Amino acid sequence: MSGVWVFKNGVVRLENPGSDSLKGSGGRRKVLIHTPSNDVITSYAVLERKLSSLGWERYYDDPELLQFHKRSTVHLISLPKDFGKFRSMHMYDIVVKNRNIFEVRDM
Secondary structure (H helix, E strand, O other), X not given: OOOEEEEEOOEEEEEOOOOOOOEOHHHOEEXXXXXXXXXXXXXXXXXXXXXXXXXXXXXXXXXOEEEXXXXXXXXXXXXXXXXXXXXXXXXXXXXXXXXXXXXXEEO
16 A cells, blocks of 8 residues: 555555556446436535435534534435545445445445
């Protein structure tokens, strides 16, 4: 594993220059699927509608992030403001916090 560890806004992450974390094995792109409707999440507007229907509420505290919280849990979903920076790690975070509702697939 090569790359540079970056500390920003209280979060440490490994950045790999030149790699695209949306690419899976064989160069296929990862996509987030809403399994009940079999819809591909293509924008934050679509994702926000799906999450809202599941009881997630939007937080507006941080202008750099899109954040969602579910009152019945301690979970917080934090996403980059720019959908172009939405990566597989964000997708898997949503999947783990919404079991049987979302999944990540290779396209």
